[in-house]
Amino acid sequence: MQYIETILPSLLAGVLVTLKVFVLTIIGALPLGILAGLGLKSEFKIIRWLLNGYVWLMRGTPLLLQLIFVFYGLPLINITFDRLDAALFAFILNYAAYFAEIFRGGFQAIPIGQYEAAKVLRLTPWQTQRKIILPQVIKNVIPPVGNEVINLIKDSSLVYVIGIGDLLRAGNIDAARDVTLVPYILVGVIYLLLTAVTTIGLRRLEKYYNYYR
Amino acid sequence: MIELKNIKKSFNGRPILDDINLTINDGEILAIVGPSGAGKTTLLRALAGLGDIDSGEILLDGKPFDPRSSDLKNNVIGVVFQDYNLFPNLTVWENVTLAPKMVLKMTKTALENEIKPILTHLKLAGKEGLYPFELSGGMKQRVAIARALAMKPSVLAYDEPTSALDPSMRTEVSNLLLDLKKDGVTQIVVTHDIELADKIADKIFRVNAIS
Structure with missing residues (x-):
């Protein structure tokens, strides 16, 4: 117990970094994903083609590779990021691709009649999206987006490879120094707590959106 | 004509x-x-x-x-669609007033004065806060009519x-x-x-x- 108390501060510092990567990735990737999702059903072929290429690239290669590529690869052609920026750049681009596919499906599930009703009421396309389409899409995509959000909590540990001091790294350092399993177990418990809290939050959100069907 | x-x-x-x-x-x-x-x-x-x-x-x-x-x-032309196409995420009142508010730029008072009578006339008074899924087919149709009429x-x-x-x-x-x-x-x-x-x-x- 005393040992746990001694390593807890370093683990909590790691949690903060993990949460930072998590929150900033969500903030960046969600809006980008919505826009890309809209773009995937654009009437312009070139936009669809580019976005499909982007989604393919991001979903078709390991996030770990993308992370390494951004932080260790890009400096070779004189594009350098500091560690956190590199992590966020890779994570946001990667997660936005997954969100884009989810939102594309969400937009496609809205019946055409909703757009037509808005049109005969003379609402502009922007008003239609904001007041009618997006609120319905958001309700529909909460479960799949929630899946990705839970994944992201765990994926955030990949920043380990570019030397960011997240939760996993903090635990690993403690375990190596003190030759004990305890830090790993604690790290696991903390991840479980984080996903539990997120799951409850997502359930609440789903429930909130149940005010209509 | x-x-x-x-x-x-x-x-x-x-x-x-x-x-x-x-x-x-x-x-x-x-x-x-x-x-x-x-x-x-x-x-x-x-x-x-x-x-x-x-x-x-x-x-x-x-x-x-x-x-x-x-x-x-x-x-x-106001249109009442075959399956009404009400907006499921909006209440009866919001369905009917959304376009008058955003497109015709009607004020809150004008909405109260002009839209309320339409709803009353269509026997929808008291249903303003309901969502479409809570309405019967006939009620949905009357909301669709009210929504179209609200745009004059x-x-x-x-x-x-x-x-x-x-x-x-x-x-x-x-x-x-x-x-x-x-x-x-x-x-x-x-x-x-x-x-x-x-x-x-x-x-x-x-x-x-x-x-």
Whole structure:
């Protein structure tokens, strides 16, 4: 117990970094994903083609590779990021691709009649999206987006490879120094707590959106 | 008064509307009847600006207008869709007031003064806070009518107003339309229900399937 108390501060510092990567990735990737999702059903072929290429690239290669590529690869052609920026750049681009596919499906599930009703009421396309389409899409995509959000909590540990001091790294350092399993177990418990809290939050959100069907 | 002149439309070379000429006078109910696939809905969609025509002209009080233009002065046709297309995420009140607020820029007081009576008239008073999923089919239809009327259209057009309802509701629908007629609302009813058309229409226009 005393040992746990001694390593807890370093683990909590790691949690903060993990949460930072998590929150900033969500903030960046969600809006980008919505826009890309809209773009995937654009009437312009070139936009669809580019976005499909982007989604393919991001979903078709390991996030770990993308992370390494951004932080260790890009400096070779004189594009350098500091560690956190590199992590966020890779994570946001990667997660936005997954969100884009989810939102594309969400937009496609809205019946055409909703757009037509808005049109005969003379609402502009922007008003239609904001007041009618997006609120319905958001309700529909909460479960799949929630899946990705839970994944992201765990994926955030990949920043380990570019030397960011997240939760996993903090635990690993403690375990190596003190030759004990305890830090790993604690790290696991903390991840479980984080996903539990997120799951409850997502359930609440789903429930909130149940005010209509 | 709305006039349609020489309206033509074909899909993949197959004529759907073949030289339609038609006049709707103010305060009249015009029924457009015909078998499925004869172009009734195509005609209604063209009037509502949801589909285009190949040739012909639509006149409002003698002046040409383009239902597809987003210009507000072309806000002529209100549409009550077959399955109503209410916005499920909005309450009855929000469904009806969204466009008057955002498009006509009506103030809160104006909304209260002008929209409330429409709802009361359509027996929707007290239902303002309900969501569409909480309404019966007939109520949904009346909300759809209120939503269209709130935009002060010159003409109210219905696509198959009885088809999504229980047959026992037919009398209710025809009474409702005749009621609105008394208020001076000009109405176009697209229907395959000849009996309904006979009962309510001042004029019946038949579109025939072109073979």
